[in-house]
Amino acid sequence: MLNYAIFVFTIAGIYAVLAQSLMLSWGMGGIVNLGLAGFFAIGAYASAMATKWGGIPLPLGILLAMLAASLAGLVVTFSTLRLRDDYLAIITLGFSEVLRIVANNEIALTGGSDGISGITGGVSRAGGISYALAWLGFVSLAALACFLAVRRLAASPWGRALRAVRDDQVVAAVAGKPVTRLKAQAFALSTAMAGLAGALFGHFGSYVAPDMFQPLITIYIFLAVTLGGNGRPAGAVLGAYVLVVFLELTRFTTERVGGISPLQGAALREITIALVLLVLMRLRPQGLLPERNQKAFPADGPNPGKPP
Amino acid sequence: MQGLLQAILNGLVAGSILTLPAMGFSAIFAVLRYPSFAVGALASFGAYAGWVANHQWGWSAQAALPVAFVVAAAVGTLAEWVAIRPLEKSGTLMMAVASLALSFLLENILRFGFGNDLRGFDLPLLRDMTWGPLRMGPQQIKNMLLALGVMLAVWAFLRLSNTGRAMRAVADNPDLARLRGIHPARVAMITVAMGSGLAGIGGMLLGLDTSIDPMTGTRLMLSIFAAAVLGGLGSIPGAVAGALVIGVVEELTVYAISPAYRTPVGFLVILLVLSWRPSGLFARRAEA
Numbered sequence: 001m002l003n004y005a006i007f008v009f010t011i012a013g014i015y016a017v018l019a020q021s022l023m024l025s026w027g028m029g030g031i032v033n034l035g036l037a038g039f040f041a042i043g044a045y046a047s048a049m050a051t052k053w054g055g056i057p058l059p060l061g062i063l064l065a066m067l068a069a070s071l072a073g074l075v076v077t078f079s080t081l082r083l084r085d086d087y088l089a090i091i092t093l094g095f096s097e098v099l100r101i102v103a104n105n106e107i108a109l110t111g112g113s114d115g116i117s118g119i120t121g122g123v124s125r126a127g128g129i130s131y132a133l134a135w136l137g138f139v140s141l142a143a144l145a146c147f148l149a150v151r152r153l154a155a156s157p158w159g160r161a162l163r164a165v166r167d168d169q170v171v172a173a174v175a176g177k178p179v180t181r182l183k184a185q186a187f188a189l190s191t192a193m194a195g196l197a198g199a200l201f202g203h204f205g206s207y208v209a210p211d212m213f214q215p216l217i218t219i220y221i222f223l224a225v226t227l228g229g230n231g232r233p234a235g236a237v238l239g240a241y242v243l244v245v246f247l248e249l250t251r252f253t254t255e256r257v258g259g260i261s262p263l264q265g266a267a268l269r270e271i272t273i274a275l276v277l278l279v280l281m282r283l284r285p286q287g288l289l290p291e292r293n294q295k296a297f298p299a300d301g302p303n304p305g306k307p308p
Numbered sequence: 309m310q311g312l313l314q315a316i317l318n319g320l321v322a323g324s325i326l327t328l329p330a331m332g333f334s335a336i337f338a339v340l341r342y343p344s345f346a347v348g349a350l351a352s353f354g355a356y357a358g359w360v361a362n363h364q365w366g367w368s369a370q371a372a373l374p375v376a377f378v379v380a381a382a383v384g385t386l387a388e389w390v391a392i393r394p395l396e397k398s399g400t401l402m403m404a405v406a407s408l409a410l411s412f413l414l415e416n417i418l419r420f421g422f423g424n425d426l427r428g429f430d431l432p433l434l435r436d437m438t439w440g441p442l443r444m445g446p447q448q449i450k451n452m453l454l455a456l457g458v459m460l461a462v463w464a465f466l467r468l469s470n471t472g473r474a475m476r477a478v479a480d481n482p483d484l485a486r487l488r489g490i491h492p493a494r495v496a497m498i499t500v501a502m503g504s505g506l507a508g509i510g511g512m513l514l515g516l517d518t519s520i521d522p523m524t525g526t527r528l529m530l531s532i533f534a535a536a537v538l539g540g541l542g543s544i545p546g547a548v549a550g551a552l553v554i555g556v557v558e559e560l561t562v563y564a565i566s567p568a569y570r571t572p573v574g575f576l577v578i579l580l581v582l583s584w585r586p587s588g589l590f591a592r593r594a595e596a
Contacts, residue, residue, distance in 0.1 A: 034345075034405075034408060079586075087541075089343060089404050090537070094533060094574075095575065097529075098530070098571070098575045101568060105566070215408075219409060263424060264419075264420050267420040268420060271416045273412075274416070278406060281398075281405070
């Protein structure tokens with residue numbers, strides 16, 4: 001039971017990193033990344049390949065994963081960031097699908113549908129519970145770091161400009177904000193975070209395969225961010241943890257529904273998740289922790305004459 | 309040479325079926341201004357509805373085709389009305405995200421009801437027709453003709469009926485259309501019904517050619533995007549031309565490279581088109 005709880009919270013931490021990634025691009029930049037699962041996969045594969053076949057130490061592998069995912073984000077969106085945002089939604093969704101097909105077929109490069117196993121976990125797996133605890137700590141630290149970074153960015157002038165772009169691109173451009181550059185920076189940063197989450201996921205589980213990166217993961221994270229509130233970094237963290245608890249609950253409840261096959265149970269679970277997302281978007285789009293209205297000159301600020 | 313010609317012929321068959329969901333996707337984009345990621349799942353719904361009529365009730369394939377249209381149109385309209393339309397004030401991107409969630413919902417409803425097994429339609433067994441080295445199944449020719457018939461019907465509807473004209477007016481300029489006394493909400497619902505129904509017929513025609521499972525339509529999504537982007541998002545004649553081109557390009561990929569890369573090549577086409585000619589190859593009006 002303890003092992004199970006540690007496992008669940010480690011996964012929740014990885015989802016929290018993904019949620020911060022989506023928070024940065026979608027919540028703050030208004031850029032819909034429907035290919036989150038794809039960038040997650042790039043991170044996982046990049047670090048797995050680099051550490052297993054390249055013999056690179058784990059921290060460098062993680063860094064490489066972030067770089068690779070960030071680069072992929074820039075390449076994929078290079079031609080579309082200037083266009084309407086719907087094009088980006090189509091491109092990113094298509095990208096993650098294509099990636100899965102390539103990973104399944106380029107067996108020499110990725111191991112095909114068998115995936116890559118025996119990825120190093122950094123610490124010895126023989127320790128049992130101490131291994132799990134070490135990873136829980138490490139993943140939680142990464143989630144905390146991402147949360148603090150995004151919160152810091154959100155409060156910075158750069159974050160304000162990005163939110164201006166989200167709310168009205170034309171007005172932001174008229175005000176002299178470099179719209180395309182801001183969006184590209186936000187997207188590259190956010191895909192780097194997705195890559196980090198992927199690398200953590202691969203090393204923690206010691207195994208990656210194309211089927212682990214279904215588009216369903218993207219829906220999970222959209223649910224987490226919508227649930228927590230897509231305008232606040234703290235909301236995304238909260239959302240990720242609530243999501244994982246909710247996912248585990250649906251696992252147990254669908255197992256208890258009588259008279260249905262395991263396949264029907266799995267379908268029922270996905271039906272529940274999609275329904276919850278649709279209902280939330282309709283009834284509480286601002287999430288559990290709504291975005292705070294930020295005033296340019298706080299009424300109780302120390303120096304109302306000077307812009308903060 | 310023979311293989312090349314056969315690949316082009318197969319591509320035209322596949323492309324003519326692809327025209328229907330691509331037209332549906334483009335029509336919804338033109339009038340409601342959001343990319344509907346649920347079109348693929350609606351195609352699967354149509355395919356299963358047609359399969360129930362054909363396999364369970366014993367109807368002929370042609371008689372089952374309207375069932376595919378009606379069920380997909382009804383499901384699409386209901387979903388739009390309940391789940392997507394209320395998000396209009398949150399922006400088109402929220403609607404796009406909701407349509408992706410909807411696509412998972414619909415796909416899993418089918419999985420819950422029918423399982424993951426492949427289902428085939430009951431069709432009379434017929435010998436392939438051959439012209440010299442080229443061959444084609446009679447069912448494929450029938451599918452092509454049916455797709456062509458549906459295309460003509462849609463064309464006539466858009467050109468000649470008042471509703472069709474209203475649809476094109478809203479697609480061009482919703483505010484001006486409203487000034488002329490057109491109800492954008494009513495037109496939007498009719499567009500969704502037509503678009504979903506077209507996807508449903510497309511899904512069933514695809515199933516007649518091969519077999520169906522809950523992912524049938526979803527697997528088509530990338531080709532649908534590619535066709536619509538190639539023809540210029542929101543242009544219906546563009547979607548038809550785009551679908552035929554994508555059909556041929558995909559079959560040529562199967563012939564020259566590998567069947568696995570049939571869909572990725574569609575994605576490559578999207579990237580190239582968006583980099584150099586974002587308004588599509590056949591569009592007159594630029595939309596950036």
